[in-house]
Amino acid sequence: MALTTTITKGMVVMFNNEPHIILDKVFYAPAKGASFHHVKFKNIKTGKIITNKVKSVEKVEEIEVDTKTMQFLYSDDKDAYFMDPTTFDQIAVPLEQIPDKTNFLHTEGKYILLIYEGRAISVQIPLKITLIVTETGSGVRGNTATNATKEAIMETGVKIQVPLFVKIGDKISINTETGTYYSKET
């Protein structure tokens, strides 16, 4: 059993008697009140996502899952395909298991997959990734002290707002949680 306060994103636990993966957890307490955690659970069997505020002192049962580091190959309309770099075994992960994040998968990239009862239930995308800019305009040169940005398209197809000085071919790091520009790699 683990206390709610010690569970982390990506952990698999029993919640309401069903296996759930923790998609997100943030600390939350009402002013001068008891401590809670705002937890987003995803039911592994049904895919249903629920958000609950759970008491810090509550205990949950942690479930053992396997993890595998795999290389991303490609994706189609339904699935993303990964390969085990040592055995060359391939595995298909339904895109709905990687909500909003498929645009951050790039070939060469290695990702950690969680395997439960032989099925991949989640792909962990690093919080920060580096991608190459493949398309962007020159941008209107303005006062650089202001918030001016322009759109840029990355090698994976994802569109990101970037500062005006970013050029095609630049490597930039991106926050995958928010889908926002973080910094330019030098």
Add this chain to the structure above:
Amino acid sequence: MKTWQLLKKNPHLFPRYYIKEYVIKACRKFFEDKEYHELESPILAGALPQERYIDVVTAHLGFKNGQINQAYLIPSTETFNKKILAAGLGNHFVISKVFRGLEDIGPSHSPEFTMLEWYDLGKTYVDLMNNCEDLINYINGFINSKTKRPGKSISYKGNKIDLSTPWPRKSVDELLNEHSSESLSKIDTLESITKCAKSKGYTISADDDWQSIFELIFLNEVEPNLPKDKPCFVYDYPRILCPLTKPSDKNAAVCEKVELYMGGFEIANGYTELLDADEQLKRFNEESTARKKLGKENIRIDLDLIDALRSGLPPVAGMGMGLDRLAMIFADASSISEINYFPANEMFE
């Protein structure tokens, strides 16, 4: 990368960080124009009001004379405000750093944050709500003038928050009825609230007290349903949740406390202050006993505050507002770490 390094590399991000500066300046100007005094509060205290769930941050003073050596970093300035009100300072405000011991750092929680508190003589929590509407609209106007953005509404995480007044005002009981089909009078004992929570499928243990069960229901069923398109006041909280608040004249089970919600966050908390010294001491003792039961650190009771109340505190209402969260909303940021140059998560990672 630390925020200062991020800013050095990306100076275009600076304007987001200016918002907190504008919020603080606007608050000061708003109260100065109303001729309120500004109190500079100590942040080290030798004793504190008792509140059961507060985890206090302590400091070691290093005196060598054998006297009190442990100081508390204040969780709010309230005790100093009330003592100086008893002395006769009158209407005043304070902008201060305050501290809370936390299990963790969250997008809306930092162990150190900036709080505005103001006190209106002869007023009640209803007046606080009016004043609050005026203040936030004033801050909005101030930020608009600095950033050249127009209007009486702000955009927060894709939702428009309309600041035009009046804002919705709902009692806790009304909200429970609306979103949870419950009423306070039916869940007023530990037994009845436990039964109610269990029937809703919550896991309740024998250690849970009334407050934590109430908060479990309120946070899960009411809070997510509060209006998002306007700020909203929630008022008349159960007595047990407000140890420094005057009980309501209409219903002794609740106290005249109000909270302001904006963009899904608790922004401010105010009440018609409790003036009765004996009642205050009784509540401090209740809270102190509850702390022991919860296994919380024993905190010296602020008896000086009881003396101040006994000497006569004029009727007054006071409100505390978290300026980091407010700046976060005005800056359309998802965490208070995105509006502070030196966020806690960078200091203590």
